Amino acid sequence: xxxxxxxAVVLFSLFTSVVFGITQRAQPKMMAWFGALCFGLxxxxxIAASWVMWLIKH
Amino acid sequence: MGGDAxxxxxxxxxxxxxxxxxxxxxxxxxxxxxRGLLLMVSILCMFAIGIALQGxxxxxxxxxxxxxxxxxxxxxxxxxxxxxxxxDWGHTTVQIAVADYGxxxxxxxxxxxxxxxxxxxxxxxxxxxx
Numbered sequence: 001x002x003x004x005x006x007x008a009v010v011l012f013s014l015f016t017s018v019v020f021g022i023t024q025r026a027q028p029k030m031m032a033w034f035g036a037l038c039f040g041l042x043x044x045x046x047i048a049a050s051w052v053m054w055l056i057k058h
Numbered sequence: 059m060g061g062d063a064x065x066x067x068x069x070x071x072x073x074x075x076x077x078x079x080x081x082x083x084x085x086x087x088x089x090x091x092x093r094g095l096l097l098m099v100s101i102l103c104m105f106a107i108g109i110a111l112q113g114x115x116x117x118x119x120x121x122x123x124x125x126x127x128x129x130x131x132x133x134x135x136x137x138x139x140x141x142x143x144x145x146d147w148g149h150t151t152v153q154i155a156v157a158d159y160g161x162x163x164x165x166x167x168x169x170x171x172x173x174x175x176x177x178x179x180x181x182x183x184x185x186x187x188x
Contacts, residue, residue, distance in 0.1 A: 001110035008159045011107060012166070015100040019170040022085075022093050023177040026188050 013042035073182035077175030079136040084178025097174045104167035105138050108148070113160025115139075115148035128161070134168030 003011070021035025068087050077084025082098030085091075116128035132139050142148055148164065149157065180186035 001107075001112075002156055003107075003111070003159075008156075012104075012163065015104045016166065016170060018096055018100040019174055022097060023173050026186060 009043060009046045013039050013046075017042065068182050070179045070182040074175050074179040077178040078134070078171065081136070081138070081171050081174060084175055085181070088178060088181050090181070101135070101167050101171050101174065102138075104163050104170065105135055105142075108160040108163030108167060109142065111160025111163065112149050112154060112157040113162070113164045114151060114157065115142050115164065117143075117150070128165055131165035131168045134170075134172040135164070136171060138171075139168065 017035045017039035020038045021031040021033075025031045025034045073084040073087055076087050080098075081101035082094035082096070085094035085097060114128070116125055116132045118126070118129050120126070120129075132142075135142075142164075148160075177186065181188075
């Protein structure tokens, strides 16, 4: 099996966010919000870090 | 989600151990079926993807501190780790570039399983309300 960097980021973020959402909040609605927030931060944070690394290299 | 919390009905230690051995089992024991299944699917998928990417399964007693940390993370997967060792899943060394991703997926699956098991303990003891 081989996956792209972006696929790996999305899968990692998805599964990790589900666990964080369920374990770090008590109400179902807040779980969904927190999970979505974690997912967005994971993906956007990785993309931002990738651009920073690209800028440092160039 | 998944029913009412019933502190006192299931021992917190049993919920912790069940959740550690089988991902999501602690929540299922407490009647939190949806949460338990979501946790189980997430952790199993992370572990399976790690194996499919030819990630490394750490062993104890290698003498390398980083390997020991990796072993501690892998051990968090409970029975999955035992199964991986018994059936010789994964690799002992990282052989291709994406295998490093796989190694991280396996370690993080174990760490997330510990978080989930501790959450089951908190629910059973009543420290987490629902």
